[in-house]
Amino acid sequence: MPVIMGQHEIEDLARRLAKMRFNRAKWYIRNLDPKCRLDIFRVFVGNEWHTRYTLPTLNLRITLVEKREAVGNDKRGIKTRFRYVEARVEPIPEHLQPKPREEEFLLT
Numbered sequence: 001m002p003v004i005m006g007q008h009e010i011e012d013l014a015r016r017l018a019k020m021r022f023n024r025a026k027w028y029i030r031n032l033d034p035k036c037r038l039d040i041f042r043v044f045v046g047n048e049w050h051t052r053y054t055l056p057t058l059n060l061r062i063t064l065v066e067k068r069e070a071v072g073n074d075k076r077g078i079k080t081r082f083r084y085v086e087a088r089v090e091p092i093p094e095h096l097q098p099k100p101r102e103e104e105f106l107l108t
Helices: 007-019 022-032 102-107
Strands: 036-045 048-055 061-071 077-091
Touching: 007 022, 007 061, 007 102, 022 061, 022 077, 048 102
Parallel strands: none
Antiparallel strands: 036 048, 048 061, 061 077
16 A cells, blocks of 8 residues: 655655755665666656656655756767756656555455
8 A cells, every 4th residue: 555645745855855966866766665666767858858766655756857968078079967957756646556456355
């Protein structure tokens, strides 16, 4: 059964993740829920790169947002660097939540 988090806890988690570095935020998310699932990794959406995790036990979907920067000059070569800018935490939408199994209804 998923745990329901209030809006205050969700905002607090988003602020805490935004202060971390990208790799530290990824590991922090993975340790929040043993059933954590990586949905997308660095998918280009608009002008941002998204990495999304689903935490079914906590009923949360967390999106880590990065911006792409070009670093360098023409002589030495231009390299790409991703800068982590924010974390978006939201409840899992109703239509994406797993349906209960029939056995659970038969036992009650």
